[in-house]
Amino acid sequence: MRSRSPIPATSPSTPRPADVARLAVVTLYGRAGCHLCEEARAGLEALRRDGLRFTLREVDIESDRELHRRLLELIPVVEVDGARVSELLFDADRVRSRLDTFPA
Numbered sequence: 646m647r648s649r650s651p652i653p654a655t656s657p658s659t660p661r662p663a664d665v666a667r668l669a670v671v672t673l674y675g676r677a678g679c680h681l682c683e684e685a686r687a688g689l690e691a692l693r694r695d696g697l698r699f700t701l702r703e704v705d706i707e708s709d710r711e712l713h714r715r716l717l718e719l720i721p722v723v724e725v726d727g728a729r730v731s732e733l734l735f736d737a738d739r740v741r742s743r744l745d746t747f748p749a
Contacts, residue, residue, distance in 0.1 A: 685721035
């Protein structure tokens with residue numbers, strides 16, 4: 646029988662899962678040719694430049710008939726971890742406020 650190497654212990658420099666902050670997921674619902682959607686994307690990029698960290702997920706409402714039906718007159722719609730925080734006109738303050746609740 647072959648002996649196994651011991652599993653190395655976590656060193657102080659190796660982050661444990663509890664030590665790693667989870668990034669919020671920001672979802673931008675929009676479609677091609679939507680100037681308000683472009684403005685929302687630019688606003689989200691500005692928030693990143695200001696130091697807010699998040700994962701950006703973009704969803705084209707044209708790819709799903711139900712999304713298109715529900716959101717066409719509301720886009721751009723921005724959600725932070727599934728909670729809607731902005732629609733039609735991008736509200737950077739509301740998005741920032743919601744993102745500020747996540748650990749840095």
